[in-house]
Amino acid sequence: MDFSERLIESNDWATFLLGGCFVLFALSKYFYPKRFHEFSLLPITNQYFFVHGKNDELNHPFNMLLFVAQIISVSIFVFLLFEVFNPTKVKQNEWLFIQICTAYTAFILIKYSLEKIVGTIFSLDEMINQYLYQKLSYRNFLGILFFISNLFFLYIVTPTATTLLVFSCCIVLLNAIALLYSYKKSGNLILRNFFYFILYLCALEISPYIILYKTFV
Numbered sequence: 001m002d003f004s005e006r007l008i009e010s011n012d013w014a015t016f017l018l019g020g021c022f023v024l025f026a027l028s029k030y031f032y033p034k035r036f037h038e039f040s041l042l043p044i045t046n047q048y049f050f051v052h053g054k055n056d057e058l059n060h061p062f063n064m065l066l067f068v069a070q071i072i073s074v075s076i077f078v079f080l081l082f083e084v085f086n087p088t089k090v091k092q093n094e095w096l097f098i099q100i101c102t103a104y105t106a107f108i109l110i111k112y113s114l115e116k117i118v119g120t121i122f123s124l125d126e127m128i129n130q131y132l133y134q135k136l137s138y139r140n141f142l143g144i145l146f147f148i149s150n151l152f153f154l155y156i157v158t159p160t161a162t163t164l165l166v167f168s169c170c171i172v173l174l175n176a177i178a179l180l181y182s183y184k185k186s187g188n189l190i191l192r193n194f195f196y197f198i199l200y201l202c203a204l205e206i207s208p209y210i211i212l213y214k215t216f217v
Contacts, residue, residue, distance in 0.1 A: 070143025138178035
């Protein structure tokens with residue numbers, strides 16, 4: 001019987017980071033098992049928000065563990081996009097992943113701060129806190145989907161432009177559905193202040209992503 005050597009491309013840095021994400025998920029499940037179970041049912045039921053979303057718990061350790069995992073998972077996926085659509089950039093910039101991770105973290109924190117400021121100015125702190133909590137929870141859940149997709153693209157199937165774009169469109173659609181759900185819960189308030197809602201939507205939900213896209217492109 002003839003044996004042939006099998007060569008596997010090294011993704012050590014991504015493996016360590018994804019391993020770190022897995023540890024964060026494990027810690028969140030170990031220390032908050034009931035909360036994690038309710039969180040895992042977000043696509044099916046809203047019980048998680050009824051139990052945990054009534055107070056301002058954005059800084060809860062459970063949320064922070066998942067938020068860090070979200071940052072790592074999203075940053076790795078964006079790095080994969082660069083590898084497929086702009087491989088020259090990846091080869092020329094060895095710090096690209098760190099730059100992506102830093103930019104994404106800064107983007108989320110700045111956007112969060114602006115939304116908190118808007119809530120304080122218009123005396124809508126309670127509603128804004130609930131909205132931010134729901135949005136953070138949904139995006140932490142999407143972070144798990146990014147984690148799974150990274151495992152798939154790094155170790156099972158070689159990512160292509162088509163597969164990455166299809167997955168990106170699915171994520172955008174799921175994020176839009178989550179936002180619509182959050183807006184629906186505050187439907188009466190939005191209708192009474194529809195003009196201000198449109199301004200908020202354009203200034204803090206649409207414009208930042210356009211700016212982020214232009215920055216990366």
